[in-house]
Amino acid sequence: MIRLIDFIASLFGLIFLLPVFLLIAIWIKLDDSKGPVFFRQKRVGKDGIDFGLYKFRSMYVDSDRHGLITVGGRDPRITRSGFYIRKYKLDELPQLINVLKGDMSMVGPRPEVRKYVDLYTEEQRRVLNVRPGITDYASIEYLDENTLLAQSADPDKTYIEEIMPAKIELNMKFINNPSLSEYLKIIFKTITAIIC
Numbered sequence: 001m002i003r004l005i006d007f008i009a010s011l012f013g014l015i016f017l018l019p020v021f022l023l024i025a026i027w028i029k030l031d032d033s034k035g036p037v038f039f040r041q042k043r044v045g046k047d048g049i050d051f052g053l054y055k056f057r058s059m060y061v062d063s064d065r066h067g068l069i070t071v072g073g074r075d076p077r078i079t080r081s082g083f084y085i086r087k088y089k090l091d092e093l094p095q096l097i098n099v100l101k102g103d104m105s106m107v108g109p110r111p112e113v114r115k116y117v118d119l120y121t122e123e124q125r126r127v128l129n130v131r132p133g134i135t136d137y138a139s140i141e142y143l144d145e146n147t148l149l150a151q152s153a154d155p156d157k158t159y160i161e162e163i164m165p166a167k168i169e170l171n172m173k174f175i176n177n178p179s180l181s182e183y184l185k186i187i188f189k190t191i192t193a194i195i196c
Helices: 002-016 018-030 080-087 095-101 124-129 137-141 145-150 155-175 180-195
Strands: 038-044 050-056 105-107 133-135
Touching: 002 018, 002 095, 002 105, 002 180, 018 050, 018 080, 050 095, 095 133, 105 180, 124 155, 133 137, 133 180, 137 155, 137 180, 145 155, 155 180
Parallel strands: 105 133
Antiparallel strands: 038 050
């Protein structure tokens, strides 16, 4: 049932948001940075299988080679348009393509890069038993994650030792109760958190 809702929601979402996609694409192209509109990054999905996660490009080309953690407004790798695209979570919209394809769900643990998945304990690897999602309780709780990391002297260490374990613990709330009512509750909470 959830997969059917994912498919319908992502299909209608992509159709409805097409004008927004076009405006963001023009904005990115008019920026002073050269490169594609979309950014595709390898992430770890269900059962530990890699897939390409789509985002609107908000950083200069090849910036991810200089580190995988972004740290709010002080990160020099983020483009001018990218600052606002990230601030309002617009960079995440192309992940509706991943949901349509079946790589992701609307609700589920955020997919990580292999570097961090390789650090998971056996218990933490339970997040790989479900389809990753665009949002969940951890996404809501850590809506300002980049700002938190910007306050750290060692963002990578802070992410690995503090934020990542806390997010995985929050992931378990939905994994342990993957009901339709919980799914809808998380979507409602996400919309409310972004608007407010």
